[in-house]
Amino acid sequence: MNRTKKRLLLILCFIFVWASLSACSSENRKGENEGERGAETSESAAGDNDEKRYDDIVDIDWYVNLSWWKYGGEWGKDKFSRYIQDEFGLNINFITPAGDGADQISTMIASGSIPDMITVESWMDYKSKLAQGGYLAPMNELIELHAPDFKMYEDVFSWYEEGDGNTYVVPNFAYSSHAMKEGEQLEPNSSFTIRSDIYEQLGRPDISTADKFLDVLERVKNEIGTYDGKGIIPLQLYEFHSSGNTSEEWLREYFAVPYENADGDLTKRQEESKYWQVLKFLNEAYRRGLISPDNFTDKRDQINEKVASGRVFAKLTASQDFNPQMTTLFESDSKAKYEALALRNYDGDDPVLTDIRGWGWLVTGVSKKSKAQERIIKLMQFLYSKEGQHMTHFGGEGETYTWGEDGRVVMTEQYNELRDNNDGSLERKYGIGFNLLQDWYSVMNLYPKAEKPVDKYLADLKKPLVPYSHDTTAAGGKADPAHPERDTMREISNRIGLLWGKELPRIIMADSEEQARAVYEDYLAKIKEMGSDKLYAYANENFHRAKDALGIAYSWPPLVK
Numbered sequence: 001m002n003r004t005k006k007r008l009l010l011i012l013c014f015i016f017v018w019a020s021l022s023a024c025s026s027e028n029r030k031g032e033n034e035g036e037r038g039a040e041t042s043e044s045a046a047g048d049n050d051e052k053r054y055d056d057i058v059d060i061d062w063y064v065n066l067s068w069w070k071y072g073g074e075w076g077k078d079k080f081s082r083y084i085q086d087e088f089g090l091n092i093n094f095i096t097p098a099g100d101g102a103d104q105i106s107t108m109i110a111s112g113s114i115p116d117m118i119t120v121e122s123w124m125d126y127k128s129k130l131a132q133g134g135y136l137a138p139m140n141e142l143i144e145l146h147a148p149d150f151k152m153y154e155d156v157f158s159w160y161e162e163g164d165g166n167t168y169v170v171p172n173f174a175y176s177s178h179a180m181k182e183g184e185q186l187e188p189n190s191s192f193t194i195r196s197d198i199y200e201q202l203g204r205p206d207i208s209t210a211d212k213f214l215d216v217l218e219r220v221k222n223e224i225g226t227y228d229g230k231g232i233i234p235l236q237l238y239e240f241h242s243s244g245n246t247s248e249e250w251l252r253e254y255f256a257v258p259y260e261n262a263d264g265d266l267t268k269r270q271e272e273s274k275y276w277q278v279l280k281f282l283n284e285a286y287r288r289g290l291i292s293p294d295n296f297t298d299k300r301d302q303i304n305e306k307v308a309s310g311r312v313f314a315k316l317t318a319s320q321d322f323n324p325q326m327t328t329l330f331e332s333d334s335k336a337k338y339e340a341l342a343l344r345n346y347d348g349d350d351p352v353l354t355d356i357r358g359w360g361w362l363v364t365g366v367s368k369k370s371k372a373q374e375r376i377i378k379l380m381q382f383l384y385s386k387e388g389q390h391m392t393h394f395g396g397e398g399e400t401y402t403w404g405e406d407g408r409v410v411m412t413e414q415y416n417e418l419r420d421n422n423d424g425s426l427e428r429k430y431g432i433g434f435n436l437l438q439d440w441y442s443v444m445n446l447y448p449k450a451e452k453p454v455d456k457y458l459a460d461l462k463k464p465l466v467p468y469s470h471d472t473t474a475a476g477g478k479a480d481p482a483h484p485e486r487d488t489m490r491e492i493s494n495r496i497g498l499l500w501g502k503e504l505p506r507i508i509m510a511d512s513e514e515q516a517r518a519v520y521e522d523y524l525a526k527i528k529e530m531g532s533d534k535l536y537a538y539a540n541e542n543f544h545r546a547k548d549a550l551g552i553a554y555s556w557p558p559l560v561k
Helices: 047-051 079-088 102-111 126-132 139-146 154-159 196-201 210-224 246-254 273-287 300-308 319-332 373-384 386-394 413-421 425-430 453-460 463-468 486-508 513-530 532-550
Strands: 058-064 090-095 117-121 191-195 233-236 312-317 338-340 362-366 401-403 409-411
Touching: 079 090, 079 373, 079 386, 079 425, 090 373, 102 126, 117 126, 126 362, 126 486, 139 362, 139 373, 191 196, 196 210, 196 338, 210 233, 210 273, 210 312, 233 300, 246 273, 246 312, 273 486, 273 513, 300 312, 300 319, 312 319, 319 338, 319 453, 338 463, 362 373, 373 386, 386 409, 409 413, 413 425, 486 513, 486 532, 513 532
Parallel strands: 058 090, 058 117, 233 312
Antiparallel strands: 117 362, 191 312, 191 338, 401 409
8 A cells, every 4th residue: 555655555555564562662573582572462462351341421522634435344243343333332434534534524623533543644743743733642552551452563662653752653554564474576666557458359469668658548449439338437536636647656667767866865756757758658648648637526425436447548546446346347348457567668667566565554643632542442443353354355254254274264055145245234234344553464364265266356357457556655755853943944835735736737737748747847946945945855854764763775676786
């Protein structure tokens, strides 16, 4: 699930991942078997709540720094939310920003008014700003005080440790090295996908390199033109945000732009020669009318609608972000399916994709001033438990699922009926799908084997990309919380990111390759003035710290022996 490590980016989804962590204070965690999770059962995870039920309901605010996120159920009416109210005495008011959240979080920090719970992207430095500013309660202290049986993996928990020795956030979709099977290869977060049926109409022409792919997109535009009476969009990117576009960041992976050199140092990736191919590709696609001008203003809802209506031929996204839309399309036209494409650069190099492993997509902290800290940490313990994960993924045992002899869940008739309604009634009744504190690795092999054609199709969609998918965790670096210039580097990074958010659309929409190149080179000159060389040196330090923590000499897959 960065914005290159947005990863996880991801999308999403992005870019799915393991949130089963190891906690308690660092002293209390010493000597624990890191290869075991603490083996809390459904009973032990909720045991305290069996002994102490809350007679009152406390209202809390939970801020989620994603403008498009929303609670999928009907709070207070669905079974999941009613369970939270009954067992933990909490009524949750979810808050999301209108834009990318930067202004809203800055206002929170300036006013000192932090919601009871706050969830932000793991690759952004909001978590450290909030922790160092004294706005968040240390997770290790909350766990030790209120939920001592809440066990997490040491490697993931300690990854987020700040300079004072405390950890203030826990992630979702994070993987522990102690849980991974030896030699296991995971799917990538991103996926370049194209409509199989339309590709078939063209005779499945050669799309082995970027230039050939652009020619096929143009054929889609000129020879196919419409689908169901609506104009086809040859290439769809994610929505643009204040610091760029996730699709562009993932295109760097498909074009095999290296982030590490033979000396083991981080590269200045945006200055690599292969990186210009990324921008050249996007600019050419726009100039040839293959990227819609609407893409620069559309939000996720508009992109969702375009995918669901069948208008999108190719998209570079986390395909799982659009499973509901692809299901809607498939159910209206069973030939309207997507397939994964290992797009290559102009030289034909194999892509180097980031897998869904990592230290989490989102991270969640608890306000130091919240009056409901005890209830909240017990809620978090429950959500990470087997019982909590089963409830958020599968619903209610005996109602929406049972267990089969093969150890996988079996969805009940009631579940299938509600799901087949395709109107959100399953989520509204059971609150299934709550994704802010998910531990995907613990449940991904519990799902029943796909039987329905649409389920098989979506389950297998990314499989052709697995051979190109690698662990690139170190690329995101491991910051030293006590680094004397951390705040300065963070400020430089933010300023450069905001500049890139303005310049990237200008490069893509430039009238010629020469103009696009001029804007790009002007951007590189500007960021040097802003301190990009200092930022690179700092990032390289963090890169080596990450490799040291992971015990590896090289991270860039082509360099790994």
